[in-house]
Amino acid sequence: MARIAVVYSGISFQHQTMNMPEFRGRFDIIDIYDLPRTDLSAYDGVIFPRSTDQAFMATCRQQIEDYLNMPGIVVALGDYWQQWLPGCTYGGFTPEDDEPLSKVADHPILEGISSDDLHWHKGINGLCCHGHLEAPEGANVLIRNDRGDCILYEDHSSTKGIVVAGSQFDVFCHTFSNDSGAKRALTNMLNWIGEEGPRLRAKRKQKPIAVAYSGLHFQHNIFTRPDYVDDFELLPMCSMETTDLLKYRVLVIPRESNQEVLYRMKPQIRQFLNEGRTIVSFGEMVVPWLPEMTWQKRPVTVKYDSNDPSTWDKGRVQTEDLRIVEEDHALFQGITLDDMKWHFHGVFNPLPGQRSLLCDGEPERAVILLDESNFDGKLMVMTLDPEEHAGFGEVTITMNFLNKCIEWIREEADRIGKELHS
Incomplete structure (x- = not known):
């Protein structure tokens, strides 16, 4: 009917x-x-x-x-x-x-x-x-x-x-x-x-991956490119609370998403994860909308000699302590640590059952954190923001890592799809 x-x-x-x-x-x-x-x-x-x-x-x-x-x-x-x-x-x-x-x-x-x-x-x-x-x-x-x-x-x-x-x-x-x-x-x-x-x-094609869309230029610019339009769908933030999220397999939360709406949606986000779905979140968490996650603010340290302004390089920040914890993880295959060396926005403090994949010095300061234990689905959070800088269109240093993130997201969508139809 x-x-x-x-x-x-x-x-x-x-x-x-x-x-x-x-x-x-x-x-x-x-x-x-x-x-x-x-x-x-x-x-x-x-x-x-x-x-x-x-x-x-x-x-x-x-x-x-x-x-x-x-x-x-x-x-x-x-x-x-x-x-x-x-x-x-x-x-x-x-x-x-x-x-x-x-x-x-x-x-x-x-x-x-x-x-x-x-x-x-x-x-x-x-x-x-x-x-x-x-x-x-x-x-x-x-x-x-x-x-x-x-x-x-x-x-x-x-x-x-x-x-x-x-x-x-x-x-x-x-x-x-x-x-x-x-x-x-x-x-x-x-x-x-x-x-x-x-x-x-009957002609509608349900795209498997939703991107929380706050109406920002970089979000629209990156996720409406031809490489993404077949399986990524922009989901306006203003209608997320009344959307049945379970029609999607993966939910991507870009940086600079509306934290207050996400906080109101915390029960829906938990349900999404408990139904075997996957969430990938980029950037900081200033409001505690992510279940079972603790975020800590860390200022970005730009590298330049204050006594010699001519040495300043706007693209160089303090990343010497950045290191890969799980080198065998699919996210890091085919790229190097240098592909992830730009500024990040704080760190997550791992709770029991959570794994630090990329850290700032010690695993207790996770820049990329994966939780496969506290939910039936998976929650990957990172304070790196490759999608934002790629979406602005001027910085290409983040593209290699963004491509690996997209590859992992698509693999997750395929895996969940097979499980849902098995």
């Missing part, structure tokens, strides 16, 4: 229509201001009624595009003017928008609906005009006004999913006003998503 969401902006007619007995239970209701924290991958289709907060939707543009490319279905109705929907362009207002309209193509949403059924403001033209749209290239226009402007279209071209956008096609408000044509159209819309949604869902 398809799962459908209707985004609710608190408008009276939206409330009344969504709570009609014949529609109750056919969709989930999402408060619009909860949208950024909502995992839309749980839905086959998402509907935005007229009077959706357009200014707010402009802040959700990327979320909607990502959802459509899963692929998914988005239906957007009513006045549209903030360019948040891929391929959709506002076309302005003209008196013909609120005059008799013409059904120009068949579609399941319009089954049993005539052109006459689409003129919902008979006798009061112009009082409730919601404009028209410019359909993107390749779209199938379903309804036009007498001037030929697009009122409703279906678009399979702008994204991997399906967009249905309609301006004057205000089915929620006119269902509330007891218009039989509008109610039939809304029922058809739900039925169509119910049939089309599962077909699209």
